[in-house]
Amino acid sequence: MKGIVFTEFLEMVEESFGLEILDYIINSSELASEGSYTAVGTYDFFEMQQMLVHLSEVTKIPVNDLIYTYGLYFFKTIESQHADIFQHYTSPIDFVSSIENHIHVQVKKIYPDAELPSFKIVNQNTQELQLIYSSERAMYMFAKALMEKTFEYYKKNVEINFELLNNQGTRVMFKIKTYGDIQ
Numbered sequence: 001m002k003g004i005v006f007t008e009f010l011e012m013v014e015e016s017f018g019l020e021i022l023d024y025i026i027n028s029s030e031l032a033s034e035g036s037y038t039a040v041g042t043y044d045f046f047e048m049q050q051m052l053v054h055l056s057e058v059t060k061i062p063v064n065d066l067i068y069t070y071g072l073y074f075f076k077t078i079e080s081q082h083a084d085i086f087q088h089y090t091s092p093i094d095f096v097s098s099i100e101n102h103i104h105v106q107v108k109k110i111y112p113d114a115e116l117p118s119f120k121i122v123n124q125n126t127q128e129l130q131l132i133y134s135s136e137r138a139m140y141m142f143a144k145a146l147m148e149k150t151f152e153y154y155k156k157n158v159e160i161n162f163e164l165l166n167n168q169g170t171r172v173m174f175k176i177k178t179y180g181d182i183q
Helices: 003-017 019-028 045-059 063-081 083-088 092-097 099-110 140-153
Strands: 118-124 128-134 156-164 171-181
Touching: 003 019, 003 045, 003 063, 019 045, 045 063, 063 083, 063 140, 083 099, 092 099, 092 118, 092 128, 092 140, 092 171, 099 118, 140 156, 140 171
Parallel strands: none
Antiparallel strands: 118 128, 128 171, 156 171
C-alpha cells in the first residue's frame, strides 16, 4: 500500500484523536516500518490493519466507521494534489464510472507498484450507477466515502447503497443514485 495512505491516516488520527492516541496505536502495533512512513514509499497493508484495530479498541469506534471517516478525510488530499482530474468530467457519475479505466490508469503512472481496487460497471445511465468493488483489503467504506465526497464536490445529491457480495467485504455491489443539486 502506498505511503501517502499511511501518512494521511496518521495525520487524521493526530488531528481527530490527538497525539497520545496516535502514539498508542503505533506503539501497540507490530510495525516493520516502526510507524515511519514516506508518501512515496510502499508498506504492508497489515500495518494499516493493526493500527485501525488498535484505534477502534481505544476509541470504541467500529473499524469500518473509522475507514469511512478516513475516506472522507483523504478526499481533501485528492482535491488538493490532483484537482485537475475533476476538470475532465462534467458529472460525478462520469467521474466515478471512470475510476477503473482512467483514474486508476493515471494513478499507476505516478505509482507503478500501487495495488488498487477494481471497479466493474454493472449498469450506468445519467442518474444511476451500479458497480462492483473488488479488493482483498476490504476497504469498501473508504471507497464509499470518496464517492460521496465526489458528489459533494460536483454539488450533487446522492444516495449510495451497498451490498456485501461476500462475508469478507472484498466484493461489494454499490448502487449509486443522484437526484438533483445540493442547495
